[in-house]
Amino acid sequence: MNPSGEGRVTSTADIDAAASPRENTRFKDKKDETVISVSGLTPSAARYSRLFDVLVVAAVVTIFAGAIHLHVMLTVGDWDMYVDWKDRQYWPLVMPVSMIMFPAALQAIFWVNFRLPIGATVGATVLLIATWIGRYANWWIWTGFPFTEGVPSQALAGALLMDMTLIVLRNSLFTSIIGGFAFGFVFWPSNYSALAPFYLPVEHQGMVASLADMIGYTFPRSNMPEYLRIIERGTLRTFGSSVSWVSAAFAGFICIFMHQLWWRLGLFASQATFLKNSDVVKSFMGIKSSVAS
Amino acid sequence: MSGDALPRRANVTVIKTFDIDYGLFAFAMVALTILYISARLYQQAFGFSMGLDANSPEFDRYWMTLFRIELPVLYGAGVLCWSYLFLTRDRSIETVTPETELRRYFYLAMWLVVYSFCIFWTGSFFADGDGVWHQTTLRDTPLTPSHIILFYATIPIYLFFGVGSFVYAMTRIPAFCRGVSLMHVIAVVGPFLILPNLGFNEWGHAYWLTEEIFSHPLHWGFVVLGWCALALAGVLMQIVERLRELIPLVFKQDAAGSPTDANPFRDASKKCGPEAQRQRYKPTTVSGRRSISGKSK
Numbered sequence: 222m223n224p225s226g227e228g229r230v231t232s233t234a235d236i237d238a239a240a241s242p243r244e245n246t247r248f249k250d251k252k253d254e255t256v257i258s259v260s261g262l263t264p265s266a267a268r269y270s271r272l273f274d275v276l277v278v279a280a281v282v283t284i285f286a287g288a289i290h291l292h293v294m295l296t297v298g299d300w301d302m303y304v305d306w307k308d309r310q311y312w313p314l315v316m317p318v319s320m321i322m323f324p325a326a327l328q329a330i331f332w333v334n335f336r337l338p339i340g341a342t343v344g345a346t347v348l349l350i351a352t353w354i355g356r357y358a359n360w361w362i363w364t365g366f367p368f369t370e371g372v373p374s375q376a377l378a379g380a381l382l383m384d385m386t387l388i389v390l391r392n393s394l395f396t397s398i399i400g401g402f403a404f405g406f407v408f409w410p411s412n413y414s415a416l417a418p419f420y421l422p423v424e425h426q427g428m429v430a431s432l433a434d435m436i437g438y439t440f441p442r443s444n445m446p447e448y449l450r451i452i453e454r455g456t457l458r459t460f461g462s463s464v465s466w467v468s469a470a471f472a473g474f475i476c477i478f479m480h481q482l483w484w485r486l487g488l489f490a491s492q493a494t495f496l497k498n499s500d501v502v503k504s505f506m507g508i509k510s511s512v513a514s
Numbered sequence: 515m516s517g518d519a520l521p522r523r524a525n526v527t528v529i530k531t532f533d534i535d536y537g538l539f540a541f542a543m544v545a546l547t548i549l550y551i552s553a554r555l556y557q558q559a560f561g562f563s564m565g566l567d568a569n570s571p572e573f574d575r576y577w578m579t580l581f582r583i584e585l586p587v588l589y590g591a592g593v594l595c596w597s598y599l600f601l602t603r604d605r606s607i608e609t610v611t612p613e614t615e616l617r618r619y620f621y622l623a624m625w626l627v628v629y630s631f632c633i634f635w636t637g638s639f640f641a642d643g644d645g646v647w648h649q650t651t652l653r654d655t656p657l658t659p660s661h662i663i664l665f666y667a668t669i670p671i672y673l674f675f676g677v678g679s680f681v682y683a684m685t686r687i688p689a690f691c692r693g694v695s696l697m698h699v700i701a702v703v704g705p706f707l708i709l710p711n712l713g714f715n716e717w718g719h720a721y722w723l724t725e726e727i728f729s730h731p732l733h734w735g736f737v738v739l740g741w742c743a744l745a746l747a748g749v750l751m752q753i754v755e756r757l758r759e760l761i762p763l764v765f766k767q768d769a770a771g772s773p774t775d776a777n778p779f780r781d782a783s784k785k786c787g788p789e790a791q792r793q794r795y796k797p798t799t800v801s802g803r804r805s806i807s808g809k810s811k
Contacts, residue, residue, distance in 0.1 A: 263765050279627045281747075294645060352642075444726045444727050490745045498692060
């Protein structure tokens with residue numbers, strides 16, 4: 222280069238260079254200086270790289286919040302919507318089996334492509350946030366169902382355990398066996414604290430009912446879980462007892478296979494595959510047939 | 515923009531800079547947020563007061579009027595946008611410069627963000643609202659205050675942006691023109707097929723199955739098609755792979771960090787890139803674990 226810089230015609234890189242005093246100062250005191258340095262990017266390039274990161278985060282959070290919430294709503298939503306649906310037999314089984322699907326796929330996408338052990342936690346978190354937005358804006362503001370009736374399930378504890386297993390073992394199969402089982406098994410105990418108040422027995426017209434049942438009697442809706450009560454028959458047996466742990470263990474067993482299946486689905490979905498385009502379509506876009514062929 | 519706000523020496527002539535126009539993206543996000551909140555407020559105001567009886571004149575005035583307006587407007591806007599994108603396609607897509615290509619990848623990412631934003635409002639927020647509506651009012655007809663927003667407004671909106679992102683990529687980005695992105699097809703066509711699946715859903719509800727149980731197998735078509743959202747990860751991976759090549763190219767910076775030599779303000783002792791990183795750090799690696807350079811020992 223000309224040391225004096227006289228008459229030099231510059232380009233984007235040179236503009237970056239001119240920007241360096243200020244931008245170097247900006248990056249100098251930050252902990253991410255090392256990362257920027259290792260990446261080999263100029264500050265401007267790093268800034269646009271970060272911009273792309275922001276766009277990716279925005280896309281991932283919103284689309285998976287929508288997709289996971291839709292998935293859970295339409296597969297096991299009734300168990301999640303109402304406290305008196307949260308029985309001891311089906312709820313601890315069907316909820317984690319459904320809730321593990323997208324987190325397992327996200328875990329594969331984040332880990333295999335970016336070595337980020339956060340996929341399961343991201344999935345469980347966006348689901349919980351999306352669910353609460355709906356609970357507040359729709360269930361409470363629109364139709365007036367109390368939060369005590371619509372308290373949602375959460376799978377954060379299981380998701381954290383699953384990600385922790387992946388960090389330690391770095392293997393999808395063992396993450397399925399240990400982390401997947403943990404995801405299903407801890408679902409029931411990790412939701413226990415939120416549900417414990419609803420186990421309290423109350424007397425209703427001379428019969429003993431749980432507080433959850435009483436809330437259900439007070440706020441009727443189209444999917445009142447009469448069939449659960451017919452199966453259970455004995456009021457307080459709706460919650461707790463050893464059956465819950467049996468359900469939790471069975472859920473863990475199913476989650477092992479579900480995790481592996483959805484891990485592989487996540488890998489399939491994140492492949493950057495281009496199929497061959499036809500010459501006719503390419504010629505429409507100005508690609509000459511000789512090049513296209 | 516990188517260059518505009520920077521002090522420049524008088525003897526430097528700028529011939530090009532890399533910048534991105536955020537205007538349309540910001541406009542779309544703000545407009546959609548207002549639109550969705552307005553739709554929800556309309557439900558709040560006229561859902562229960564005017565929307566309980568599909569045969570009433572009030573229902574016709576408040577809800578069927580909305581239905582008759584939104585269908586042609588939203589689908590018409592979609593067709594117009596897709597046609598515009600196609601007719602204004604880059605006819606010399608082979609010779610696109612790296613700067614232009616990089617800029618278009620950012621715009622494609624913005625299309626996908628808006629598409630994802632619409633998926634959230636549809637798949638989570640308004641679908642949840644449809645659930646609570648049916649839990650409260652039982653079934654009426656395929657045209658209810660929740661359906662008129664969910665099925666006939668929010669779904670056409672995300673189709674607008676989903677198909678739009680696909681047409682944009684195919685008409686402006688070389689890689690998406692030379693080959694068809696399988697995951698982009700899945701990410702767009704899957705949610706698109708939710709629309710015809712509505713026919714199956716309403717057909718089943720109209721004849722045999724009530725909506726009392728939200729997790730009824732009749733709804734599982736929506737679930738399977740919703741799984742296609744996972745394919746967005748593949749599209750983002752395709753973008754990432756190309757950005758890894760384009761960003762150093764556009765900013766004239768290779769992995770070794772050689773352009774630092776041309777930077778009079780940069781601390782010459784601070785080399786960047788993998789080689790400099792290896793010199794600066796001497797990572798202690800555990801046997802069998804991945805080293806900081808990413809290679810297994």
